[in-house]
Amino acid sequence: MSPSALFLPIGAGLGYACAAIAIKRALGAGASGSGVNLLCNGVMALLFQLLWLLPGRVNDPVLLLAPMGCGLLFFLGQVFTFRAISSGDVSVATPLLGTKVVLVALFSVFLIGKPLPGLWWIASMLASVGIALISYTPGGNHRRLAVTVGWSFSAAAVFAMTDVYVQKWVPSVGYSRFAPVMFGSTGVFSLIYLPRFLTAPRGITHDSQCRILCGYPEASLPWLFGGALLLAVQALAMYTAIGLHGSATLTNILYGSRCLWSVLLVWILGTMAGDFSSGEKRFGIMGRRFLGALLLLGAMALVLR
Numbered sequence: 001m002s003p004s005a006l007f008l009p010i011g012a013g014l015g016y017a018c019a020a021i022a023i024k025r026a027l028g029a030g031a032s033g034s035g036v037n038l039l040c041n042g043v044m045a046l047l048f049q050l051l052w053l054l055p056g057r058v059n060d061p062v063l064l065l066a067p068m069g070c071g072l073l074f075f076l077g078q079v080f081t082f083r084a085i086s087s088g089d090v091s092v093a094t095p096l097l098g099t100k101v102v103l104v105a106l107f108s109v110f111l112i113g114k115p116l117p118g119l120w121w122i123a124s125m126l127a128s129v130g131i132a133l134i135s136y137t138p139g140g141n142h143r144r145l146a147v148t149v150g151w152s153f154s155a156a157a158v159f160a161m162t163d164v165y166v167q168k169w170v171p172s173v174g175y176s177r178f179a180p181v182m183f184g185s186t187g188v189f190s191l192i193y194l195p196r197f198l199t200a201p202r203g204i205t206h207d208s209q210c211r212i213l214c215g216y217p218e219a220s221l222p223w224l225f226g227g228a229l230l231l232a233v234q235a236l237a238m239y240t241a242i243g244l245h246g247s248a249t250l251t252n253i254l255y256g257s258r259c260l261w262s263v264l265l266v267w268i269l270g271t272m273a274g275d276f277s278s279g280e281k282r283f284g285i286m287g288r289r290f291l292g293a294l295l296l297l298g299a300m301a302l303v304l305r
């Protein structure tokens with residue numbers, strides 16, 4: 001196995017964990033979900049355009065429809081994720097989003113006919129259970145459960161399809177042309193948020209102590225731009241791993257390390273991240289997450305054999 005096939009998704013997982021903490025702080029400082037999505041997708045779109053500087057050419061322009069379609073799927077996955085989180089309990093939505101690992105394995109077989117080693121199926125299931133244990137937060141009221149479950153599974157399925165189709169089409173288009181078109185398309189689709197983003201927030205006046213700069217509360221800007229840049233870099237690392245090594249399943253199992261990184265970061269920076277709710281005992285939380293981390297490590301060990 002190439003070292004980059006290992007280190008790119010694991011590094012992307014670390015980048016995602018750091019970005020999540022930064023974006024959580026930005027949201028806490030008053031940034032809106034639509035504004036965060038718009039900025040993050042815009043930074044991703046710009047960063048991926050640098051790949052045009054690499055050698056490569058597309059023999060048939062029709063092939064560019066494939067990365068455009070993947071860009072649309074990626075955008076829809078983000079929309080569904082926000083709907084899942086906003087429609088119900090995060091403790092239900094987040095673990096269900098972790099089923100993406102198993103769905104990638106299934107879609108790899110049924111959509112593109114790529115056989116997988118038996119151990120990888122076991123690793124996919126272990127990774128999904130590990131992610132669920134790490135992500136789950138008990139104590140919610142689970143209102144609108146069916147709606148939350150529907151949006152969560154839809155998001156996981158769409159993201160899984162995105163990864164599998166990237167694996168399928170990159171060899172025909174070339175990664176240095178596929179990725180910038182894909183994420184450029186995601187950036188264009190994200191402009192749907194622009195009218196809502198430009199609307200002045202209610203209750204904000206010229207005399208307010210909460211200054212609004214370019215549509216964002218001033219206090220949120222350092223966290224927001226830092227998180228957006230980290231998300232863009234980790235997306236570049238993850239999709240480079242899929243594009244260059246052609247295994248969405250392997251990449252997603254290793255990328256699941258983002259939950260392990262999150263545990264470690266929150267353990268160190270728990271106060272800043274605001275991770276622990278008042279109704280839970282720290283010992284119970286960390287014990288469950290430690291078990292989830294062991295399952296993730298076991299999954300990674302299986303695919304690296």
